[in-house]
Amino acid sequence: MREACPVAHDGAGTWTLFRHADVVAAAHDPATFSSQVSHHLTLPNGLDGAEHATYRAIVERYMTPQRVEALAPACHAIAAEVIASTPRHETFRAVALGTRYAVRAQSAWLGWPPQLEDTLIQWMADNHAATRSGDHELTAQVAERFDTIIRALLSHARHTPGPGVTTELLAERLAGRPLHEEEIVSILRNWTAGDLGSIAVSFGVVVHFLASHPTVQGDLRAAARAGDRGAIATAVEEMLRIDDPFVANRRVITRDVEVRGRTIPASDRVVLNWTAANRDPRAFSDPEAFRPQVNAAHNLVFGTGPHACPGRALSLMELAVITIELLIATTRIDHAPGHSPVRETPPVGGWSFVPVLLS
Numbered sequence: 248m249r250e251a252c253p254v255a256h257d258g259a260g261t262w263t264l265f266r267h268a269d270v271v272a273a274a275h276d277p278a279t280f281s282s283q284v285s286h287h288l289t290l291p292n293g294l295d296g297a298e299h300a301t302y303r304a305i306v307e308r309y310m311t312p313q314r315v316e317a318l319a320p321a322c323h324a325i326a327a328e329v330i331a332s333t334p335r336h337e338t339f340r341a342v343a344l345g346t347r348y349a350v351r352a353q354s355a356w357l358g359w360p361p362q363l364e365d366t367l368i369q370w371m372a373d374n375h376a377a378t379r380s381g382d383h384e385l386t387a388q389v390a391e392r393f394d395t396i397i398r399a400l401l402s403h404a405r406h407t408p409g410p411g412v413t414t415e416l417l418a419e420r421l422a423g424r425p426l427h428e429e430e431i432v433s434i435l436r437n438w439t440a441g442d443l444g445s446i447a448v449s450f451g452v453v454v455h456f457l458a459s460h461p462t463v464q465g466d467l468r469a470a471a472r473a474g475d476r477g478a479i480a481t482a483v484e485e486m487l488r489i490d491d492p493f494v495a496n497r498r499v500i501t502r503d504v505e506v507r508g509r510t511i512p513a514s515d516r517v518v519l520n521w522t523a524a525n526r527d528p529r530a531f532s533d534p535e536a537f538r539p540q541v542n543a544a545h546n547l548v549f550g551t552g553p554h555a556c557p558g559r560a561l562s563l564m565e566l567a568v569i570t571i572e573l574l575i576a577t578t579r580i581d582h583a584p585g586h587s588p589v590r591e592t593p594p595v596g597g598w599s600f601v602p603v604l605l606s
């Protein structure tokens with residue numbers, strides 16, 4: 248599509264941009280490509296302009312480099328524990344390991360109880376299934392179930408304030424007033440609902456890449472043993488560029504706009520396809536080549552423009568930490584013989600099944 252039809256129309260009011268330059272231009276023009284795509288309150292994702300900046304500033308306070316660093320030791324402990332309980336010399340599912348790690352790391356950050364782990368894992372599976380089905384009603388029902396879980400946690404945190412971000416959000420103020428419950432629910436939903444899944448799916452991509460590239464794996468194991476988290480994080484971001492599991496985000500057009508000679512009329516929808524843009528040979532001379540340093544400047548895994556992911560540093564820390572723990576706990580990560588990795592069903596990206604052997 249990127250080569251044959253880079254500005255594609257589905258005939259029903261939705262367009263998709265596939266080329267790197269077009270996706271970047273749209274992401275940097277929120278006045279034309281608005282993020283107000285949903286009737287649901289989605290903070291800060293679904294806002295534009297000054298209103299977006301206000302809520303974005305609140306979200307960013309929880310993802311500063313200091314906060315990310317403070318969480319790193321807990322993530323190392325969780326990753327080491329999850330990996331120690333993973334069998335050696337027999338086939339296991341990398342994505343399942345990533346899921347358990349993502350849930351535990353996020354619960355540590357948010358101050359959520361460990362007993363919630365299985366409920367969250369089940370919810371993630373149901374959410375993926377609903378997304379795959381394309382059934383909006385089912386997706387809405389699953390989202391509602393998540394809101395019920397969050398409301399119960401908020402009520403608990405109100406009565407028994409504990410450490411963690413959830414309790415802090417309850418004390419957060421906006422223009423002199425506390426945040427409304429629906430605002431807190433929306434913020435937490437965006438952090439968890441979309442992003443728990445993306446950490447787990449990203450880990451599947453990383454393990455698949457390591458098993459497929461033994462030389463890179465060896466080099467990164469040496470970096471992991473030397474404690475070079477920066478090198479591992481840069482490498483992880485490049486693996487995610489090559490096989491970007493966070494496929495797309497939507498916009499709605501505020502005025503007629505021309506892209507590559509095609510007029511997209513006001514009110515139509517536009518999908519920014521990060522995955523296709525991240526493999527555009529116009530931006531990356533050899534898109535398949537693993538070149539962390541060279542490609543970093545144009546990497547779109549975490550988006551670009553005013554909505555670029557505020558969770559980037561947090562995500563890369565979490566992913567680098569589990570990758571380090573996996574590499575130092577093993578001498579080899581290989582594809583399991585007799586099994587093939589299985590792709591996720593679009594629109595979910597990445598792999599649903601990455602069978603590997605650890606030695």
Ligand code: HEM
Pocket residue numbers: 274282290291292293303306437438439442443445446449493496497521547548549550551553554555556557558559561562
């Ligand atoms: C590998 C993991 C992740 C990937 C690949 C990812 C990717 C992205 C991308 C591409 C966007 C841009 C959306 C757009 O332009 O419409 C975005 C936005 C966002 N991400 Fe992430 N994300 C990840 C993890 C996280 C985590 C862990 C959090 C929070 C805990 C988070 C919170 C957000 C929020 C709040 C936004 C909306 C920002 C805004 O509208 O200003 N993300 N993410």
